[in-house]
Amino acid sequence: MKLGLDIGSTTIKCVVLDDENKLIYSTYERHYSRITEKIAEILALVRTKIDGVENAAVALSGSAGMGVAESVGIDFIQEVYATRVAANTFIxxxxxxxxxxxxxxxxxxxxxxxxxxxxxxxxxxxxxxxxxxxxxxxxxxxxxxxxxxxxxxxxxxxxxxxxxxxxxxxxxxxxxxxxxxxxxxxxxxxxxxxxxxxxxxxxxxxxxxxxxxxxxxxxxxxxxxxxxxxxxxxxPENSLYYVASGAALCAEKTIDFDKVIEKVKNYRGSGNFAFNQPLFNNEEEYRKFCDRHAKADVKQKELKGYKGKAYIGMDAGSTTVKGVVLNDDGELLYSKYLPSKGSPVEIMKGFLDEIYEINPEINVVSSAVTG
Structure with a gap:
């Protein structure tokens, strides 16, 4: 029996092969960047699902798996090599x-x-x-x-x-x-x-x-x-699991599940990551920043019941639609900032419908669109 893990950029795949290289267990899950947590969870689950898996040889592959494998003592198989081994074996x-x-x-x-x-x-x-x-x-x-x-x-x-x-x-x-x-x-x-x-x-x-x-x-x-x-x-059937299967086919060393699960849970990476200093050193600096920028806030007048001349402007960007209504003095009466959702024309129509619902008698004397 052999176990293979494929730690990809977005998903984790795990397989267990029997002595004839037939797939007897598989799982495919997104890890949402919680890689070590997912590995520990999957190993613990496999142990409860498959009798005798603790005696299986285990290997790990995948673009996000090398550091974890080296740290916890699991054999690492380069993913291209694992793919080649699986393809030559199964097809x-x-x-x-x-x-x-x-x-x-x-x-x-x-x-x-x-x-x-x-x-x-x-x-x-x-x-x-x-x-x-x-x-x-x-x-x-x-x-x-x-x-x-x-x-x-x-x-x-x-x-x-x-x-x-x-x-x-x-x-x-x-x-x-x-x-x-x-x-x-x-x-x-x-x-x-x-x-x-x-x-x-x-x-x-x-x-x-x-x-x-x-x-x-x-x-x-x-x-x-x-x-x-x-x-x-x-x-092919089980195409999702070819890298994991290739890792399993190359596995030679058994592991102590308890120790490996514990090491995986405590794995924190190499720590050699570049980072920027925080924008604020403390809560007081952040509060002063917010207070300073609040002074530049645009004061909004009421659109409902407004009887003067109104001006509408809309900006249809690549991912969002922005719309405003101004009065005759250039003051803001109404505004919207919405994702375009692939239908910017519908979003803009909805914005106009809202304006007329709030103020059915509005006197729009000019409008323009950009973006």
Whole structure:
């Protein structure tokens, strides 16, 4: 029996393999940056679920796991090597592995030796990128795939950076583009970033395997890869657990569960982190800051019942909509600051409806929009 852990940038995966390398237990959870707490919790849970697991060899892999492994005395297996071992074991003859994680992306060329292409420190074109775009569209991440399947057209969207992508998407939303078309365009942008940014001209051919959360959960994203590459890739059963399974396959050393769980709970990292000094040294400094800035506060008059001339201004930004109503002396009568939720026109209409609900007789003599 062997146990493998994969500590990714956003999730923790754990598997237990029997003596024939068959999966007998697995768990996949987001850690929300509570990595050590989750590791301890999962190890304690596995011990209660699987008889004899305390005699299992244990190994750990993943981009966020090296420091923990070294500190608590668990064997660490580099994630690319773990992926290769799992692919060769479970899908012999694999030529290329395309894996998208929470914040990393990689292509493994396995034919004629191993060649690895990985993204750098930027998470453009990864699961985090899709997360951001779902938030911009104001849809749940799990709904993105179904939405993309309903597309009628695609748009060119930058994928190297989430900021650039938002700059492309926001005008489309403002102009009334269908969210389904934008969702499909986002998936195509991820494919372009992965193929062009990582493959860098090397042919992706042969038996292709898709791994990682985004490619496992989003069939339309896999279809986008298939159409671009002119092939039909394989998303295997238990694709979420290939790195964890590879770690398990490489595990050789058993652990003392009680000691390891205790060490994990008390792990605090290396401590060698750069940090800035606090803005305020004490509560008194903070209070003075608040008092000083409160003096510059804009005094607001009452919109309800106002009979004079009114002026409306709105700012439709990339993620928020701001609106104000001023009186004839330039004083503030009403204001709103709202997330655009992927529908800035609807938000602005709602703002205008509120104004007329508060003061149906308002005399708007001028208005303007920016952003």
């Amino acid at each position: 012999p003859g694999t030529d290329v592995v395309i894996e998208l994680g929470g914040e990393d992306a990689k292509i493994l060329f396995l034919t004629n030796g191993l060649e690895v292409r990985m993204n750098g420190t930027c998470a453009g074109g990864t699961g985090a990128f899709i997360d951001q775009m779902a938030t911009l569209l104001n849809v749940k991440l799990e709904d993105m795939d179904e939405l993309a399947k309903q597309h009628e057209k695609t748009y060119t969207i930058a994928s190297r950076c989430g900021v650039f992508a938002k700059t492309d998407i926001q005008p489309l939303l403002n102009q009334g583009a269908r969210k389904s078309d934008i969702a499909e365009s986002i998936f195509n942008a991820v494919v372009s970033q992965t193929v062009a940014g990582l493959a860098q001209g090397r042919e992706i051919e042969g038996q292709i395997v898709y791994l990682g959360g985004p490619l496992t959960f989003m069939s339309e994203l896999r279809n986008c890869f298939d159409r671009t590459l002119g092939t039909k890739g394989i998303c």
